[in-house]
């Protein structure tokens with residue numbers, strides 16, 4: 178839980194007045210609570226990344242390579258040539274300020290360099306100095322800066338205070354995507370060995386075992402079998418959960434937290450129940466025991482390398498298409514990069530539900546479908562028997578996780594599902610949901626304990642909207658469809674909005690699902706007594 182020294186009323190003393198110093202002064206203070214620890218040398222070595230060493234951001238000497246400046250400028254030149262979007266984002270900002278107050282880190286910290294416009298300007302000022310005539314000739318007038326060690330440290334500080342959530346891009350009249358600027362900033366820092374452990378350790382684990390947590394294939398199998406046993410106890414129905422079944426119709430990919438952490442695990446139970454109930458011919462795989470892709474927080478090359486396993490395993494198992502579970506950034510990678518980086522997946526078919534016959538044309542290119550799309554279609558066609566009263570102990574609101582909402586447009590399906598499996602559903606204020614959703618404040622690898630103060634600050638706008646529905650409607654459950662959200666929202670809400678729990682959408686589907694041959698259900702998937710049963714017992 179949050180450090181008791183951090184009282185909510187203290188964190189809310191936010192000073193929005195601009196500081197006296199010139200914005201071009203790069204000095205930053207790596208204060209406890211607002212930055213993440215550096216990546217361990219062993220993880221850099223494992224991944225073959227440059228400059229493995231022992232260092233921390235608060236050290237005066239970052240032990241950079243002697244030619245670090247050349248490396249960064251050459252890396253910038255390469256990326257300006259390679260990514261048209263990067264060059265465009267460096268050139269077209271008119272500093273209108275429409276994005277300025279849209280970032281949760283600015284709202285929660287009051288630090289002007291957390292305004293998206295200024296965050297991008299940290300990189301842009303160096304771009305101008307070395308890649309534009311005006312910046313070379315009149316640096317002061319053009320807003321150009323020399324690349325110094327202090328500027329590099331400032332990049333590290335602010336590019337690891339951006340969750341790559343893309344909320345700012347919704348409000349920019351030119352569509353400038355500051356998340357992409359942050360991605361390039363992190364790539365450049367990685368060239369000289371400046372990265373954080375909470376990103377690179379999961380990446381290294383993925384290299385070794387295929388998932389962030391380093392769970393080995395037998396551990397994956399054990400976890401799934403444990404879930405099957407537990408479901409048999411809860412429902413009286415023994416489901417099948419095939420692993421590495423060649424020739425299955427569908428490959429099902431989940432984030433590793435689903436079989437390892439709570440509340441994620443309760444959603445896994447929900448998935449297994451639905452897939453059993455409709456008799457889907459599917460398989461899990463220990464070689465794709467992770468849908469998430471922390472490469473997104475490292476470099477484009479790393480995204481590609483971590484994503485490659487999905488199509489490779491689909492091909493090996495000879496499935497027809499891929500189904501993916503509740504995860505956040507996994508879907509950004511799938512939706513925006515997968516088929517161009519590792520496709521075309523012309524050995525797969527356009528996903529068709531064998532139960533309803535629906536052909537999911539929008540997945541024609543990736544051949545991969547989100548479980549919410551699949552479940553919503555089942556409900557729409559009356560293929561699931563549901564008893565929403567089994568969720569009557571919950572008053573539910575829905576948090577649009579940034580990547581499924583803004584990076585793939587999955588807005589209606591989760592809501593449609595929730596309205597069918599719960600009686601009590603309430604939306605948070607309009608400017609905090611759907612495309613305008615507020616980030617959890619801990620995405621893109623920032624969900625570490627040492628960074629807790631910044632996470633609480635960045636998560637405050639989200640929590641504040643939850644508080645509104647808790648106070649107005651008695652909401653006691655925040656549903657979401659992202660593994661990182663499920664891990665980081667519980668401590669955030671405990672701090673700002675006590676009394677509100679967190680669940681995946683498919684946990685609530687699992688609670689409501691009436692299975693053929695089930696025993697009388699007296700508890701939900703958390704083993705909490707059902708409200709209606711409780712009431713009957715007391716009658």
Ligand code: SF4
Pocket residue numbers: 269270271272273274275276277293294348349350351352353
């Ligand atoms: S809204 Fe777009 S153009 Fe305006 S300041 Fe922000 S990034 Fe620049």
Ligand code: SF4
Pocket residue numbers: 279280281282291292293296338339340341342343344345346355356359616
């Ligand atoms: S992407 Fe999100 S965290 Fe990053 S600057 Fe934009 S709003 Fe802030």
